[in-house]
Each structure stands twice: as structure tokens, then as C-alpha cells.
Amino acid sequence: MKSLALLVAALLAGPAVAETVAFTGGTVAIGDGSQPIPNGTVVIRDGRVIAAGTGVAVPAGARTVDATGKWVTAGIVSGASTLALLDGYGMEETNDTTTKGSPFSAAIDIATSLNPTQMRLGVERSKGVTRAVVIPAAGNTMFGGQGAVIDLGADLDPVTRARAFQYVELGEAATKTGGGSRPAAHVLLRAALEAARNPALASGLEKDVLVTRADAAALLPVVEGRTPLLVHAERATDILAALALVREFPKLKLVLLGATEGWLVADRIAAARVPVIAAALTDLPENFEQLAATQSNVGRMAKAGVSVAISTQDASEGPYESYLKQYAGNLVALTRVDGATGLDWGQAFATITSRPALALGLDGEIGSLRPGRRADVVVWDGDPLEVASAALSVWIDGVQQPAGSRQTRLRDRYANPVEGALPKAYDQ
């Protein structure tokens, strides 16, 4: 009863007042690629990070959280999710990810329809995920529409940035949604981007029209470089085709999603300064655009100078955004495998904190404990990249989040599975 009451209170309260808090004595991980700092201090005030590291003074009057023996880190940022947009896979009634059936594609703006009260979001929050890139699925064209970046706070205002990017499929998935083949999808993509520059080329709602005026208008900030274009491409040649777009539309701010074969063209991705939100550990030729899949992909791209975030893209497990910490740990494990390329701890942690933020131009705002960032802080009972560790408390925008989740309620109800004096339904 207690935690539910807290949750409801949090939801009804509107924007909570963020206090000044100092987390002291813990191992601090900032999330910017640096290594963990033993016995560090993190200070947050008014929902922002003031300072993090050693030699940080605790302001007078601050609430102090003793984190001795624990870890204090930036919250996890999911690089690719459907959180707040879908209650559960296989529950199609709840599915707001797809544009199928709509006359619009690029114009679709998921920020209109996000639901942060969904169960999944609360569970992932309790496991240390504080922000997420939410990606709409492509439906009637290879454009998925305008995605958002959200926070996972227990309130009704999830949007960190609406229309944070435009999503487009340029690989095998584009052959389903973009006209039957990759070359057909490329024609449509170029036509749409041209229409953005010249609205006279777009149409109204006539039958069989693929790019409406509304879609073209939504693509204008993309061709002008104000909104990133998030391109899902796995095959090396699809990645090169995406990079080639920038020659035709020079202001495009390209971001790659997936990039399973990115290591084959890592130097070219790096030279183009295109950030990647990679499939974390895909190592199977799950289709013909991933034949060169290897867990070393992320390490090899990073070594070539690519800014790499990881995501649950292509992850067949779940996807659970809380698995990102496990995947990041597994990238560290690769450094001890002969012939493999992994990441050091600081790099690995950055792939699930600052790198996804950086990919969408939000690293000045979220994704690390550098001064001025939004105060998304997680206190862990141990090294967060270890599978056995768990979040003890979660702070978003400087607000401490309700403890536990629906899962802990079920756990407590069934800790003793046998019914007592009343049925389980009375055990609250």
C-alpha cells in the first residue's frame, strides 16, 4: 500500500521540487568515458548536477546520502526503446509504435502519445534506467516518424525532447516498407527529402501518395540539420549508402542505429563523424545483412574513433533496457578474450550513459554527472556493470523516485505462496 501511495502522490504532485543532495563516500562513475572514482562525492541542486568527483565540498544544508561501499553513477540512457509507447509485445491493443494504416509517416510525432505510467517503464526505472530514446517503428513507408527522448520519472511529463530525431529504415526492413527493395527505398527517401526542401513536390492526401505535405514539413528540419536523421542500417554497404546521403544533403545530421557490420567500415564512419547507437552484442548472422556480426563490433568501431552507444536494438531478449548494463559489462569481458576487441570500464559505461545522449546532441543535458547536466543519479549496491548488482535508489531531475516496482509487489505477495486467513488478493 505504501509504495503505491507514494507513486500516486508522485504522479499527482506535478513537478516535484528538487532538493540539494550530496552523495558521499561511494565509487563515482560520471559516464563521460572516465574511469570510476573511489570515495567520490556527487552534489546535485535544483535538479542539476553541481559537481562530481573527489574534493567536492558538501554544501551547507544539503541532504547527505551516505554511499559508502556503494556506487553512485549517472543513470542509464537507453539508446533505442519502445518505453511509454507500448505496454507489452504481443499486446497489440497497446501498440503505439507503428505508423501502419496512417496516411502519414515522417510527420508522426510520438511525443503526443507517450504513457509513462505503464508497468514496464516503472520496472526499468527501478533497475537504474533514467532516460530513453523512444523510436517509432516504420509502417507504411520506411520513415518511422519523429521519435522522442524521455525520462522515466514517476510523473506524467515524460518528454525530455520531443521530435528529437526522424527515424528511417535503410536496410532489409526498408524493403518491406519502402517500396519492395533497397533501391526503391532510396528513391523514396530522396524524393521525400527533396520535397522537404521544395514543398511544391509534396502532395495532399491523394491515393497512393507516399509523402504528404505534412511529412515533407516534418523533414525540413532534417535536411536543414536541425533534427538528426536516425538511420537503421546493419549491412556495411547500407551504412555506406547512408553516409553517401550527406554528399547530396550536406547539412544532414546522420546517426546510425544497429550497424552490426559497422566494423567493416569503421574508419569511414569515423571520418564522417557519424555517431552510432549500435546493436550491443549481435554476433549471429540473424539475416543476410548481418553476416559479419561479431561481439567485437562495438570495440572495433570505438577503436577506429567512432562515438558508439549501445542499445537493445536487435536484442531478442525482451528487450529490457536494464540489460544494457549487463551488455556493457560483457563488452569489458571481451578485453580478456584472445583476438577480440572490447572496451575498458569507463568506455563501456559511457556507451549506456553519455554516448546515446551525444548521438542525439543531448550530451550537454543528460547522460553524465558533469556539472550542469540534469541530475539523473543511481546509487547501486555494487559495480553497475556486474550482473549481480542492483539499483538501490534512483533520482531523476534531482527527484528521488519511488522505491521498488510492480515486480517487488508481486514478489512480496508471493514470498509465501500459500494463502493465509484471506486470499492473496487481500494481501496488499
Place this chain on the structure above:
Amino acid sequence: MASIKKLAALALLGLAACSAQSGAKPKSASSGPKIAEPWTGDPYPSTYHAYPGVPTLVTDVTILDGEGARIDDGQILFADGKVVALGQSVPAPAGATVIDGKGKWVTPGIIDIHSHLGDYPSPGVKALSDGNEATAPTTPDVWAEHSIWPQDPGFSRALANGGVTTLQILPGSANLMGGRSAVIKNVYSRTVQGMKFPGAAYGLKMACGENPKRVYGGKGREPSTRMGNIAVDRATWAKAVEYRRKWDKYEKDGGEAPARDIGMDTLAGVLAGKILVHNHCYRADEMAIVLDMAKEFGYHVASFQHSVEAYKIPDLLKAADTCASVWADWYGFKMESYDGIPENLALLERSGACATIHSDDPNGIQHLNQEIAKARASGLRMGIDIPREVAWKWASYNPAKALGIADRTGSLKPGKMADVVLWNGDPFSSYTRPEKVWIDGALLYDMHDPKRRPVSDFELGQIGEGDVK
């Protein structure tokens, strides 16, 4: 060695057939040679053979024996494909390969009781999609081994990244009765027969819940509801009881042999206790229904698969002697998984019910050691302290038990198959990987030796061949 094993397997099958015949007393002279009950024996017998190994001693290593014992700074010796001895100090024969295990761990090879490698292989193109015969709600006549593609690249990842040495390959869950499973050793072969675990019992994949009702409801036919699921199950079991009765009568009284029905063979094999039921079932209430249905028709459910709500009914599972095969923490990906919690395994263990980890996934199978680590940690946080050596039962001994092969593999008891993993650290960690994997004593993966890294035919000569994966 190999040929002896093969002969032994054949002898076992022969004996099974003989006893079926000798138990019968033909009464009718016209009936000719007696036909054995058709659910006994294996017309597609295993041709698996162990590859050569060398006597190997691992020293100064942390050993989890798979049945709940742990030895620190211990030694383990295996030779001729079998575990020979383990303890603080084990005398090694002259010429044995000695491996310094300092800082490393040895465990039994992982057994994944729920995999679709081979019947839903990579690449996942339609041409290779062979896991669901979704053309009728009950297809006990289909056998997974007739779908398994032995060149699935996934087998190599499960071995090298996951330390998996034995798998059960199941048909999918579109059907109430999806067909027979196959238990295989994780050793590439030209044929599926060359992978089959010698002498392992067949399983019958069953499914309750959303999938069958969705698939057949979508086709406008029964079952379209959960009650329809059970109705079709019961009607089919009733026929199977009748089928078996005909064969039993024939065995007893002779006369004309009953007409063969390939699907009914499988179900009669279940009723006779020769084929093990592995029932995909998420919800507690549905599992309870299935357990009563099993009583009604006289069979035993060896395991529930995916049982995310097993923690609600550990007492019922324990009483039925039915194992629960689960993920560590999957939840909420479909309605019937909405109540999944990460304490499932720990709560089952505390209650004394048989529980196993499983993957059902070509990626998840690569880190089942980490999955049990998460489950263990979740238990610990609610005050259930399950030592690593006990938790490892979820990954090897309990799956072996549910598959009926625990007398041969699943733990490091002397005389059992030397299915062994050497980990480069504590396997309950994100940072640990298999260093070497032996199956029947043969070294089939070695992190330090690119030649001990299998490359399936599919990957040969293609981009990425032979890369670290």
C-alpha cells in the same frame, strides 16, 4: 571408444525391443512375427561419437560439481571421455595434460533445456523457418530432429560464448502438441543423427495459453480460447488412451496388429512413460489445469517451460515432481508474461521445487551463466541466500534431470561424461567467459586456439568466417 558407445546404444535399443516382445505371448498363429509397441525404440538412432581427448588435469581451480558441492583450490581429472576424479588433490596419470586453473573456475557444461537452434536457425529466413508445423493444433507426429539444420551457426556461439554442451531442441509453441523434441550434444556433425544424445528419451512439446489460441483462433477454428485449448488437448489424449489400449491388447492377446498412427505413437509413448512432456505454460492457473489434465489421462509433466508464474505455485510443482524451466528475469513481453519477477528461481529453490534456467533464444543461450547469477542475486536481495554451487544446479543438473539424462551428464561425478567448462573467472560475473569447453572429454573450444573454434558450413567462405564472435 566411439564404436563401443555406439554398440552399447544399439544394444539398449535392442533390449528394449526384445523385452517388449518377450513380454507378449502371441495367441494367434496367423499374426506372424510380433510387432513391438511402436513408441519404443528410435528409427533415427544416434550416430554421435565422442571425439578423441587427452587425459586432462586442471589444478588449483574453483570447482562447482553441479550437484551442490564446491571445491576451492581443487583439482579435477578427466580421461577417456569421462570424469575420473575431483578433490583437493587428484593423482594424475603420466602424460596427462595439466592446466593451471589459478583464478579460474570449472563447472559442468551448461544444458539448455529449451532451444530452437537448428529448427529456427540463423539466418532467420523463411526458407529455414522449420520450428512450427502450424497447420493443425495438434501435431504429435512431427519430430524436431527432422527440421534441425546441423549447420546453424548458433551452435558455435552457444559453445564458445556460452559453454553449452547439451541442448534440447523443441518444436515451437504454435500448437497444443507441437511434436517431439530432440536432445543433442553441442558438437557439429554432418547429420542430426550425429548430434543426437545417445539413448536420451524423446520429449513431447506441448503448449498452453496465448499462442495456440491466437494461431488457430486466427484461422477461425478451434482452439480460439483457453477452454478450447484444453478441450482439444483432452479429446486428443482420449484418443491416445484408446490407441494405447489397442496396442496393449495386441501385445497381450495377439491377432491383427493395430494400424499405425505416427502422432498417436508419440502420445502413447507419453502415456507409457517413455516420452517426457515439456509443456510451454506461463501462468500459474494454467499450469494447475495442466497438472490435473495429466492426472486425468495418466501421464507425467516432466517440465513446464517459460513458467514465469511458477513462483505462485511451487507447492503444486513440487507435489507433481515437475520442473519449472524459466528465464532469469523476462517479463511483460506478452500478456501471459506480465507477472514475471526476477526472484522466480530463488523462490522455487527455497520451496524445494525443481527449477532450471533456459534460453529459448540464440542470444540468451550465450550467457546462461550470467542469467543464473542474476537470479541468485535477486534471491539474495530478498534474503534467500543460495550458494553458487547450489545455483549451478539450475544450469546443468536440474535440466539433465528433467531430460532424463542426469545419470550420464549434468554434474562432475566420476564416471559421468566429461562435459566440462573452464571459465576465466567466476562464472557468476559479467566479466567472465568460457576459456575451454570439453564435450565427452574432447576439447572443442579453446579461447587461445583459433583452430578450436567451430565454423559451420554456412559461414565458411563468407564474410566474417573464423572471426571471434
